[in-house]
Amino acid sequence: MNASDTPPLIGIHHVALICADYARSRDFYTRVLGLQVIAENYRQARDSWKLDLALPDGSQLELFSFPGAPARPSRPEAQGLRHLAFRVHLLEPMIERLTAAGVACEPIRVDEYTGRRFTFFADPDDLPLELYEIPADAG
The missing domain is CATH 3.10.180.10 (2,3-Dihydroxybiphenyl 1,2-Dioxygenase, domain 1)
Structure with missing residues (x-):
């Protein structure tokens, strides 16, 4: 090679x-x-x-x-990093964990192109974070 x-x-x-x-x-x-x-x-x-x-x-x-350090200029449409997405096998257990810790999650949405479910939440500095569901049995 x-x-x-x-x-x-x-x-x-x-x-x-x-x-x-x-x-x-x-x-x-x-x-x-x-x-x-x-x-x-x-x-x-x-x-x-x-x-x-x-x-x-x-x-x-x-x-x-x-x-x-200066604050992020706007959320989430400023140039640069838009959000950080984490893969999960199931959304609900992680949403429950976040909710129990006082972290608000947006309602679950479905990606119009992939059909996958996802939700957004924010870290302590209001950085947009996403949970993106990819089931364990998905290729």
């Missing part, structure tokens, strides 16, 4: 998020969403935390805190 036969991209390694309140966001992503901590480091020179979180498929989230 030569270089031209190799796909240039093979997946997403991580998504990096900057939060306003590190402790609140750390709790949300670990306790509420159930992501596992890979590493957590305080970078004194930047007065910044960096938290690496694992998802079951091997992808990761990096959670950063930076003093004085």
Whole structure:
């Protein structure tokens, strides 16, 4: 196999998020969403935390805190990241988990092109997050 036969991209390694309140966001992503901590480091020179979180498929989230970081300009139609979507096998158990933690979820919708069900909710910084249902038995 030569270089031209190799796909240039093979997946997403991580998504990096900057939060306003590190402790609140750390709790949300670990306790509420159930992501596992890979590493957590305080970078004194930047007065910044960096938290690496694992998802079951091997992808990761990096959670950063930076003093004085500006707020997101608008939701969700600003240029840049529109939302972050997580795959789930069933929506209802995760919606129940979020609701029990005081996180509001939008009503379940159906993707008009794929027929898959999904819903939106927000993290502590109002970043739009999506749950996208792909049943375990789906190819």
